[in-house]
Structures are given as C-alpha cells and as structure tokens.
Amino acid sequence: METLEVIKKRRSVRQFKDLPVEKEKIEQIIDCARLAPSANNFQPWEFIVVTDHIKRKEIANTTDYGRFIAHSPVCIAVFCRNTYFYLEDGCAATENILIAARALGLGSCWIAGDKTPYASQVAKILGVPDSHRLVSLIALGYPEVEPSPPRKRILEEVLHWDKF
Numbered sequence: 001m002e003t004l005e006v007i008k009k010r011r012s013v014r015q016f017k018d019l020p021v022e023k024e025k026i027e028q029i030i031d032c033a034r035l036a037p038s039a040n041n042f043q044p045w046e047f048i049v050v051t052d053h054i055k056r057k058e059i060a061n062t063t064d065y066g067r068f069i070a071h072s073p074v075c076i077a078v079f080c081r082n083t084y085f086y087l088e089d090g091c092a093a094t095e096n097i098l099i100a101a102r103a104l105g106l107g108s109c110w111i112a113g114d115k116t117p118y119a120s121q122v123a124k125i126l127g128v129p130d131s132h133r134l135v136s137l138i139a140l141g142y143p144e145v146e147p148s149p150p151r152k153r154i155l156e157e158v159l160h161w162d163k164f
Helices: 003-009 023-034 053-062 067-071 086-103 119-126
Strands: 045-050 074-081 107-112 132-141
Touching (some): 003 086, 023 086, 045 053, 053 074, 053 119, 074 119, 086 132
Antiparallel strands (some): 074 132, 107 132
16 A cells, blocks of 8 residues: 555554454564654654553553453554653654554554553553653554544645644
8 A cells, every 4th residue: 555545544443353463564563663753863662562362451451442452462552761752752653553554454543641540550561660651552453344434624624824
C-alpha cells in the first residue's frame, strides 16, 4: 500500500482474530517506531512487546478504555525516559507504529498512557524503572472486521491559510 493510502485507511481496531502476529512483522513495526523524529535526536523511547496472555489481561484490567487488550494477540507499551519532550517523541513513535501496522495488514488501537491513573501500574507489571513514563499502549493484531471510517472534519473546516 502506498503511504498516503495507508494513512487515509488507518482505523482503530478493537476486535482481533485469534491469530499470532509474526515476529518479523512486529520487528518491522518497532523498527519504524525507532525511526520517528525526536527532540534533539534524544530517542528516549523503549518498546515493550507483550504477547503473554496473562500479562496482557493484567494490563487490560488496569485500564479504563483498553479492556480489549486482553483479546489482542499483541500489546506494545511505549515508554520514554522522562526528557523534556518525552510526550511528543513518544507520540511520534506511536503514530509510526499505527501506520506501519496498517501497511503490514494489521489492525491497531492507541490507548492512552501518559497522565492516566494506571500508568504506574502498567510500569510495575512490565518492570519499567521510575525514570520512564508510559506514553501509550497499542493493541495489535489481525482485524476481525474492517471498521467503517469514522466521521472526520472535512479539509475546509480545519485548513487555515496565513491566519486562523
């Protein structure tokens, strides 16, 4: 799929087939994540790929809107060292994960991490040191169904030239 088509067809997927995701695809996705831009090229990220069902269920049960993580074959936790721009850097890496997953025929869904009440619990479950902050959790797998496109604001509503 061409890049612009991948971006335009990416959807949040919350229902996954009961199929494992190939290790090679996961490595390709993380390779794309690590290539995201970061402030001063600090690259503060660490990516934890969770395939263990018990850990995924434990993570899912800590979240408020991510219960479906328990039923996804993979969960990727994006953590960043607590640098000044950790959130922007981690979000750039997260978006690369979503786009790469779609390009490889996988579905994904971004679940909030930063500033959530469960961030410290997820860090504890995964053995992450206090020097790192949870940016996002991403459920990943082969989609059970192709979600319909959500309503998006049209270009004319969001595009401004030279002033607001």
